[in-house]
Amino acid sequence: MNTENVLSKAEGGAAAAEHTRSGRFFRPHVDIVEKAEELLLLADVPGADGDAIDIRFEDGELTLHGKVEPRQGNDRRYLHQEYDVGDFYRTFQISEAIDAGKISADYGDGVLTLHLPKAESVKLRKIAVAAK
Amino acid sequence: MTVYFNPFHQLRSEMDRLLNGFLGSTTNGGAYPAAGRGQPAVNLWDQNDALMLEMEIPGVKSEQIDISVAGLDLTVKVQRPDIAEEGLTYHRRERPVGDFTRVLRLPCEVDSNKVAAELLNGVLTLTLPKAEVAKPRKIPVSS
Structure with missing residues (x-):
C-alpha cells in the first residue's frame, strides 16, 4: 500500500478543484484593485459577447470563461497578422472573504468589470474611542 | 556548396526575431514594426x-x-x-x-x-x- 498517498490526503485535506480544458484559450489581462468595500476586477476581453461570459465563484475560486466567436473566416488570408481570436479562460484564488451573493458584473467596450463585495466580517471598521 | 541544417543559423534567426520583437524592428525597415x-x-x-x-x-x-x-x-x-x-x-x-x-x-x-x-x-x-x-x-x- 502506498503510505505516501494516505499521508498527503490526511494532511492536505480535500483536493482543490482541477479543470480539464480542451481547445485553446486566451488568458485575458486583468487589473484587480482592492477598495475599502470591495475587490474590483477588470478584464480585457475584446470582441466577447456579454451574454456568453461565464463567471463562477466557489470556495474562493473565481473562474472567468467566455466564448469569443471568430470574427473572420478560416479562409481569411492576412496581409499582416498580430493576434488571433478565441475563447478566454482564467481562474483566481481569492483569499479575501467575499460576499458571494452580491457579486455583480457588467461588460462594455470590451472590458468585463466584476465587483466582489467584501463580506461584512472583514470590512474595515473604524472604532470610535469615547472620551471620558 | 552543400547546405546542412545549421543549428547556429537557426539560433541566429530566432535571436533576430526575438530582438526585433523587443526593439520594434525599426532598423531593418519592416513595414510593420512589431507591436x-x-x-x-x-x-x-x-x-x-x-x-x-x-x-x-x-x-x-x-x-x-x-x-x-x-x-x-x-x-x-x-x-x-x-x-x-x-x-x-x-x-x-x-x-x-x-x-x-x-x-x-x-x-x-x-x-x-x-x-x-x-x-x-x-x-x-x-x-x-x-x-x-x-x-x-x-x-x-x-x-
Whole structure:
C-alpha cells in the first residue's frame, strides 16, 4: 500500500478543484484593485459577447470563461497578422472573504468589470474611542 | 556548396526575431514594426476593393481614438484610460494604460475620404477602400 498517498490526503485535506480544458484559450489581462468595500476586477476581453461570459465563484475560486466567436473566416488570408481570436479562460484564488451573493458584473467596450463585495466580517471598521 | 541544417543559423534567426520583437524592428525597415508592450495589436487583410484593418483596444471609447491617413501611412492613436486613483491597492495590474500610436505602411493607396471606422466591444474595424488605381481589374480576353 502506498503510505505516501494516505499521508498527503490526511494532511492536505480535500483536493482543490482541477479543470480539464480542451481547445485553446486566451488568458485575458486583468487589473484587480482592492477598495475599502470591495475587490474590483477588470478584464480585457475584446470582441466577447456579454451574454456568453461565464463567471463562477466557489470556495474562493473565481473562474472567468467566455466564448469569443471568430470574427473572420478560416479562409481569411492576412496581409499582416498580430493576434488571433478565441475563447478566454482564467481562474483566481481569492483569499479575501467575499460576499458571494452580491457579486455583480457588467461588460462594455470590451472590458468585463466584476465587483466582489467584501463580506461584512472583514470590512474595515473604524472604532470610535469615547472620551471620558 | 552543400547546405546542412545549421543549428547556429537557426539560433541566429530566432535571436533576430526575438530582438526585433523587443526593439520594434525599426532598423531593418519592416513595414510593420512589431507591436511593443501595451501597443494594440493589428490584423490587416485584403477584401478585394478595400483593405480591412482590425485592432483590439478594450476599454477605449471612440473619442479616445485618432485615425489619420497620409499617403501610404496609416496612423492610429489610442488613449487607454487609467483607473488609478489615490490610495488604491493593486493585486494585479496587467492592463496597459496611456497613449499608444501605431503607424502602419499600407500595401496600396487608399481613398482617404472614404475610410470608415467602427468600434464594437473593444474591437476597432477600419474599412479602407482602395484608390481607383489600386483596385483589382478584370481583364477580358478577346478570342
